[in-house]
Each structure stands twice: as structure tokens, then as C-alpha cells.
Amino acid sequence: MSTSAVKVIAQQSRLAARQLSSAPESIRNLALIKMAEALESVKQQLLDINTQEIIKARDEGQSDAMIKRLTIDDKTFQYMLSRLKKVAQLPDPLNRILAGHTNPAGLRVYKKSVPLGVIGIIYESRPNVTTDAAGVCIKSGNAVILRGGSEALQTNALLTDAMIEGAVNAGLPQHAIQIIRIPGHEAVGELLKMDGYIDVLIPRGGKDLIKRIAEGTRIPVIKHYDGICHLYIAADANSEQAVGIAINSKCQSVQVCNALESLLVDQQCAEQLLPLLQAAFVANKIELRGCEQTRKLLPNIPPATEEDWHTEYLAPILSVKVVNGIELAIDHINHYGSGHTDGIVTQSLKLAQQFEEQVDSASVMINASTRLSGGGDYGLGSVVGISTDKLHVRGPVGPDELTTYKWVAYGDGHLRA
């Protein structure tokens, strides 16, 4: 029965987590290398199984975008291996002394980073999440329970089997990495009930999936629902930079969470800039929707409704609003934004600092594309997701963010007076 099977997995992970909490850095890094080696050794088998799943998905009429996400080609495969090896080279996120002192009575107190314990990753089809997530979890000493999309069930299972073999060869426990092989929603439902065994869930996928998980469990969830990212072009912005950043933020890739969705143009430069921006967006096949003032300057575009300001298009559409000053720009961003990534283009240090302080978002970009927000450019090495929550982790979720800490006090018979 699937119910008890998921519980057995959760219990096994909890036991593995305890063993992992004592696993030295050298063993965890060796495991990552051996995981990559074991994957290399099943490469042909993996590509064959992946091809079968691609054919099946095509037969079932899945979209081209879905097929593309599902596919492992040689380049993707090499990238997956390189990420595991790269994580192995990152500094150890564990056993960092975060604070500490010796109190007046001689009690030695320190706060050190330790693994969270058991992490559940629930994701849609991209098989590279299987290896990325397992890599970051093992690096940070956590047991991981994977649950990928049903279209890639066999591919993910084989990836996991190889990684388990590598991890065990390095000396990690058998159940440090597990994957739920039972198809269907029921198994996910069971996973959500495993509070007491699972310390945190990280869902990756569409907003609906994430909402279903966050609202259906008592387990803490690290998540972002969407990325309604803004760029505010201040009155004093360099025009060329403003257009360049706006275009790159929107067009470099439209289907990603740090792509631009709403452009705010200061009233003082709107007349000069909006026609330039329109020409550039049109050349990039982006549909614009505007506020009333925008439409006075660009009469041929349709109106943006209240709903537009709340929408993450993930498509070649952009809402445009003229704002009167930085205060109103920040008001708009804090009201309609999702706290993911928001930027300003300005030459004024004062405006940049006000924007930095008062925009309530995980990432604030000053004269830089919103597309630069993420683990890569922030120097995190490898990430398993992005958080727009404020507690625990905000922004990219890398190995450090999969740790908690404990307070340790070494005494010699110390008592409370």
C-alpha cells in the first residue's frame, strides 16, 4: 500500500539524517564525486530510458515546452555532473561557528550550523532538479526525499539509483537519498502528512502546485509563488542604460521567475523614454499594456487592468505604468510585487539607497537586469530553489540555507545561581 510505503521512506530518511549529522565534510564531498561517477557509468542506460519517456510524453500529446524540459541530452547530462562536482568544492556549510563566547562563569557557549535533517523536494519534470537537489542536500548533510513529475518517473528513478550507489560507496547511509517511485497524487498527499519525519519541504513548479503543498501541510515550506518583478526608471536615469536593462530584464528569457513583468517609468522622463522603450520592445516581439498616462504617450497599446498589475505573465507581455516619483514607485512595487526581484535605474545615490532600503523584496537591483538575481551571480554555487518568504531564507536557496543551528554549551558542573 502506498500510504505505508511513504511512511517507511520518511522513517528511513529520519534515521539516515541522524547518521548524516555526524558525517564528516570529506565523506560528504567524496559522496558528491562518487555520485557523479556513478551517473557517468549509467549514461547510456539513462539516455535510453529518457528517450522512452520522451516518446511516451509525445504520444500523450504533451507540449513542446514540456518535452524540452523533460529531455536529457549530452550537454544537459554533462552539466548535471559538473554541478555535483562544483558543489563538492564549495566550503562546508556545516559546523560553522556563528556566534559564541565564554560567559563570566566560564561556560563555553557556541552556536554552530547543523543540517536541517530531512528535506522533501517536490518538483515538476526537469530531471536536472533530481541531481541538483540531491547534491545540495548531501553537501549540507541532509537526508533528501525526492518526488519528481510523473513524466520523468523512470529517468528520475535511475538518476537516484546511481546517486545512491555513489553515496553509499563513499560511506553515507543507504537512505540518505530516496525517491518516491509511486505514481499519482496520493503519494504526495502522504508525504505532506510526514511532519515529525520531514523538517522542510521545497516545492518547485507552477504556482498551483506550490499553493497546494503550502496549504496542505504542517511541515515548514520554503517557496516562492511567483516573480512579479518590476523595474523603475527614475527621472535621472541614463536612457541607454534604462532601455538596455529593461529589454534584458524582459526579453533574455520570458518564462522565468526573475523576468520583468511590470515597468514603471517616472513621469519626468516618460515622454522622452516611452517611445524608445516601445520601439525596443516591439523589435523583441513584446506586447505592451499601459496605464492611462502611458497610453496618452503610446496611444496604440491596450490598457493594463488592475489584474495586469497582479499578473506574472511568464510570456512576451509587459505592463507599463507612469509614476510620479520614487515614493509612488515603491508604493506600487510593495503593493503589487511578489517580493522576488525589483530594480531601479538611476544615477542618484540617494534614490538608489532609498529604493534599496524601502523596497521589501528578496533582491533589489540597482542599474542591473532583474535576470541577474540568482545563486550564480550571487556566488552561491548551486541552489535548489528561491524563496520569497522572509523567514529563514530569502532569495536563492543554496547549501548554507539548508542548515539550521544549535546552541552548544560546554561546562564543568555549571549551575544556575
Next chain:
Amino acid sequence: MSTSAVKVIAQQSRLAARQLSSAPESIRNLALIKMAEALESVKQQLLDINTQEIIKARDEGQSDAMIKRLTIDDKTFQYMLSRLKKVAQLPDPLNRILAGHTNPAGLRVYKKSVPLGVIGIIYESRPNVTTDAAGVCIKSGNAVILRGGSEALQTNALLTDAMIEGAVNAGLPQHAIQIIRIPGHEAVGELLKMDGYIDVLIPRGGKDLIKRIAEGTRIPVIKHYDGICHLYIAADANSEQAVGIAINSKCQSVQVCNALESLLVDQQCAEQLLPLLQAAFVANKIELRGCEQTRKLLPNIPPATEEDWHTEYLAPILSVKVVNGIELAIDHINHYGSGHTDGIVTQSLKLAQQFEEQVDSASVMINASTRLSGGGDYGLGSVVGISTDKLHVRGPVGPDELTTYKWVAYGDGHLRA
């Protein structure tokens, strides 16, 4: 109507939070000093109102313990003021650069600590929480909404009015500190619905209050349900130290969350130690309840049931179990404990380190009383609570823990390639 009144408070706090996010350290510290001065100036009025509430509580037949918690005497009052002044002297929890680098393209990236935003504190009667919590929140640049127990409504309102006056005199916004003056459960229910305005709730009180809040809101909650604290006396423990630490952990104060509730004695030293421990506990009027093996050695004590191992007595009762080795001790603690504070008495560095690594608790004490776990001995200055959660904050909740961070990137037209 109370419903809209709570929403207005929440909205005002959100606006104040934005202003606070730009408030310099000097202003926040000045506010703490002026808050203490303003309290000093209403001292007599405060003691009078507090006396009236004490009389009312007595007339209503409240317990002596409740009356004691409600009472502000001269000593309590001076302590409240001293805590505010002490918080002012702590290092700034804001604008700490937590990580950062300049990426290869010259993008300057840093991660800096910022306020959480709006914090709601829901607590039972102790009026010193009113000043302690407001102090830690203002220090960390957060707007705070207080909601104390109904018995101390007038006392807390006057404390808050004085603190508001002090904070405003220092230049902080009017609504940086607010208190909900509407009596009854309905107002708390409304407060729990204020996600979108309130960033985190910190309930302080009994387990029932905390459960009601955590399970009744979508706002993140920083909490601990209970403190089922353990002490494991290893086979090689120094007897005198073991007895001293056990007695201090249990008896120094029984009604607190870091008091000992279950004592685990290694099989190899049980025969020698249990009679000594019993004599010491009996002298301190502690009732012992034991496992089967304990009762073979101490035949006159009643059995500990399965329920006992799950119980935070907060009373002069202690459950005692004989365990065969450190592995089983850790198993017991991780299964029955609440992840608050657990200790070991041992002379072996190997056992101490295994215990430190594998006990999954916020605080791990080596040869020290469980009563030493807390903000004071850990050097945090002032705290608003304790967390047994693993995400965001674990253990004492001080000013640093009331911050989140944002990623800031300064570019000069930087684009994604």
C-alpha cells in the same frame, strides 16, 4: 467595530515599518532611552493602575501565581527600564553585511540584514513582556503590535502609551509601537487574519494559546510549544557533578521551559547513582516516577507511564529512566523530547561530541544545568521568546533573530548574457 479597528492598526503598522526600514541606528537607540525615560515619568500612575488591576484580579479569584505575574513592584519596574537601556547598548542587528562579492562582470552583490517588518506579539499577563518585546522590536527596526492578557489591559496600555511618547520624541513614526486595546478573543482572531500586513507572530504563554495561534493563521509563527528537557547521566559521569546538575536543572525553578522533566541514567552507574539522586530530589520535595529498571533500584516510587515521557510537568515531578548506553539515550531524547534543551553529564569527549552532534535540539548542554540555556547566558542581551522550530531561529529570539535580509546588487548597466 473591532474587526476594522484591528485592520487599521495592522495597516498603520505596515506604513510605520516602511519608515522604520530607513531609521538610523542612532534614532532607534535614542528611542529606547526615551522610552525608558517616558516610563519613568509615569511611574506613579502606572503603579496605581497596576494596583487596581491586581485588586480586580483578586476579586475575580485569580490564582496567587497569576497575581504575582501581573504585579509590577518597584524592583520589576526598575528591571523593565534597565532592559530597555541595555538593549540600546547592543550592537545594531541591522545593515550587517552577511555575505557579498563582486562578480566577474563587476556587479557588486551583498546580502544585508534588514527588519522583518511588522511583528505581532501575543502574550499572557506578565507586563514586562510589553516593554521587553517593544524594546527588542524597536532595536531591530520592526513595527510591533502588542496584545497582552486581559487582566493587565490597562497596565499594558499605559506602558505602551509612554513608550510611544518616547519613541515619537526620538523621531520614530507614531505607529512604530501599537497595542490592541479591544478586550476579548475576537480581536485576536482578527489579528491572525492580518497576513499581508504582519510578517511574523510571536505567541508567548501556555501550550494551548500557542497551538491556537499557530494553527489558526497563515502568518509565520516563531514559537515553542513546550520544553520537555532531558539530562542523560553517562556511565562515566562524575557523581557529584551529576547530582548537582540534575538538582539544579530540576529544582532551581520548576515552572520554566528549560527545567528538567526527564532524567536518563546509564545502566552502568544507575545502581550507584539512583539512591544518591533520590535522596537529593526528596530533600528538594520532587516526586519521582520511574521506569521498570529504576523501580527495581528505587522500589518505593510509582511507575512512569508512556504519557509521563511525553509530559512537561512544570511542577515538582520528574520521570526517571535507566538507559543502556548513549545511543538509546539519544533515541529517547529525539523521540520524546521537544527539541528545547537537553544535556549530558560525562567525562568523555567522545560521548560529549556524539551527544552534541546527534541530539536534535535547540540547546545541548555538556556538564551544565539545563537552566543555563537562554539569552542571558548565551550573550544575546534581551530576548522576546524561545523557538524550538528549526527554520529561521532556534533557541532564544533576540534582536538579530527579528531580522531577515535582502540581496542588493549595484551594477552599471549590467545585463545577463
